[in-house]
Amino acid sequence: MHEHSRELDAIEDSVLGFARRRTQLDPVPLGAPRTREELYADCGETITEEGIGGVEAMRLFTDVLDPASLSVDYTRYLSFVPAAPTEASVLFDLVVGASSIYGGSWIEGAGAVFAENQALRWVADLAGLPAQAGGVFVPGGTMGNLSAMVAARDSAAKKHSGVPQRWAFVTSAQSHSSVAAMARVMDADVIAVDTDSSFKLTGDAVAEVLQEHGHRVAAVVATSGTTNLGVIDDLVGISAACREHDVWMHVDGAYGGAALASPKTRPLFDGIEHADSFIVDPHKWLFAPFDCCALLYRNPDAARDAHAQHADYLTWLDEWGDWNPSDFAVHLTRRARGLPFWFSLAVHGTKAYADAIDVTMDLSRYAARQIEAADHLELLVDPVLSIVVFARKGWNDEQYRTWSECVMREGSAFVVPSRHLGEACYRFCFVNPRTTEQDIDAIIERMMSET
Numbered sequence: 001m002h003e004h005s006r007e008l009d010a011i012e013d014s015v016l017g018f019a020r021r022r023t024q025l026d027p028v029p030l031g032a033p034r035t036r037e038e039l040y041a042d043c044g045e046t047i048t049e050e051g052i053g054g055v056e057a058m059r060l061f062t063d064v065l066d067p068a069s070l071s072v073d074y075t076r077y078l079s080f081v082p083a084a085p086t087e088a089s090v091l092f093d094l095v096v097g098a099s100s101i102y103g104g105s106w107i108e109g110a111g112a113v114f115a116e117n118q119a120l121r122w123v124a125d126l127a128g129l130p131a132q133a134g135g136v137f138v139p140g141g142t143m144g145n146l147s148a149m150v151a152a153r154d155s156a157a158k159k160h161s162g163v164p165q166r167w168a169f170v171t172s173a174q175s176h177s178s179v180a181a182m183a184r185v186m187d188a189d190v191i192a193v194d195t196d197s198s199f200k201l202t203g204d205a206v207a208e209v210l211q212e213h214g215h216r217v218a219a220v221v222a223t224s225g226t227t228n229l230g231v232i233d234d235l236v237g238i239s240a241a242c243r244e245h246d247v248w249m250h251v252d253g254a255y256g257g258a259a260l261a262s263p264k265t266r267p268l269f270d271g272i273e274h275a276d277s278f279i280v281d282p283h284k285w286l287f288a289p290f291d292c293c294a295l296l297y298r299n300p301d302a303a304r305d306a307h308a309q310h311a312d313y314l315t316w317l318d319e320w321g322d323w324n325p326s327d328f329a330v331h332l333t334r335r336a337r338g339l340p341f342w343f344s345l346a347v348h349g350t351k352a353y354a355d356a357i358d359v360t361m362d363l364s365r366y367a368a369r370q371i372e373a374a375d376h377l378e379l380l381v382d383p384v385l386s387i388v389v390f391a392r393k394g395w396n397d398e399q400y401r402t403w404s405e406c407v408m409r410e411g412s413a414f415v416v417p418s419r420h421l422g423e424a425c426y427r428f429c430f431v432n433p434r435t436t437e438q439d440i441d442a443i444i445e446r447m448m449s450e451t
């Protein structure tokens with residue numbers, strides 16, 4: 001199977017043909033989940049001693065498996081945080097796979113790491129981080145948050161004379177589930193601070209907590225674009241409180257940090273330039289394929305101290321240590337997963353990114369206006385970024401669920417319920433510039449009827 005063959009020629013044609021057709025597909029269908037039993041009935045056992053062959057394996061993927069997986073770039077996929085990778089980024093993902101590059105060390109992946117670092121530098125400049133800032137692309141926001149939290153704890157442990165019995169992370173009640181989950185992984189506590197009336201974590205609230213618990217706080221985790229509401233915490237106030245108490249400030253911009261890229265939305269992030277660490281997921285609102293989170297540190301040396309692995313079989317890498325991406329997160333082997341993002345940025349230029357962000361921001365404002373004008377809907381929070389949260393008046397939890405399943409099954413929208421202040425709600429998250437005002441009108445109209 002490592003020798004090239006006629007059959008592999010055919011497989012190559014069918015794989016590359018699929019990729020070409022899929023990246024050009026417009027419109028992209030949603031797809032629909034099926035049960036394990038249904039899939040088994042259509043696929044049977046695919047892993048056999050002799051192999052089923054490339055034609056059959058590709059047929060199963062094209063006809064059965066792919067349609068049973070949702071397309072996150074479907075234009076009416078507005079739940080969770082969707083994705084809208086550019087054609088250039090997706091095509092380049094094939095190149096990354098084909099290149100067999102080890103992205104963990106400079107000596108092995110210098111060219112790839114150089115390019116990834118230029119893309120990281122663009123993000124660092126948008127955030128206003130200093131020249132020495134740097135980091136690495138990790139799989140997602142969860143891993144980015146964990147890696148930053150570990151670096152913060154390591155740095156706090158070195159500053160303090162005595163290590164506290166339990167470390168704590170200060171964050172808001174609206175921060176992403178991964179913050180609490182990763183604190184559990186670290187056997188640390190979360191101090192969840194109440195937000196103000198616009199659902200922001202404020203500097204005053206953080207200052208109060210640091211006054212009381214400062215000695216055991218490893219970091220404050222602020223959010224620049226909460227996942228449920230798209231709210232940006234008071235980064236100016238929080239950074240002041242962190243500096244006063246000499247506490248690490250991490251900014252989780254996994255979703256919202258993308259809006260740094262547009263001059264129109266950049267001012268919303270003032271204060272982020274003080275962050276000790278920062279993440280943004282290009283696989284969310286920066287048009288890269290899964291999986292890709294940009295993790296940046298103000299002082300990469302502190303992160304290296306916390307993360308670098310040491311062993312006899314690795315010392316050779318250290319001697320070439322221009323920039324070993326493995327040293328900056330919870331990982332060793334890594335795919336050069338920042339390259340598809342780098343390629344698309346290089347191809348299209350940064351202005352195209354600003355424009356695409358503006359288009360999705362306009363969609364969220366349009367949606368908010370249409371929701372306000374619709375008798376059957378109620379806007380719950382004025383959108384700050386591209387998330388719009390609203391209620392379907394008169395519906396109970398069951399009706400919310402029924403409608404969502406109905407439209408998913410008919411392939412006309414993917415909009416699932418969330419909750420706000422304990423009540424069921426719907427939530428649109430716009431990251432796809434190909435979504436249109438007509439898409440929004442159609443979904444709003446479809447919400448007149450439950451089934």
Ligand SMILES: *Cc1c(COP(=O)(O)O)cnc(C)c1O
Pocket residue numbers: 081139140141142143176178223225226227252253254255256281293
């Ligand atoms: C999505 C999200 C995460 C988690 O990112 P993954 O890439 O899914 O691991 C973390 N924080 C925020 C604010 C997010 O929106």
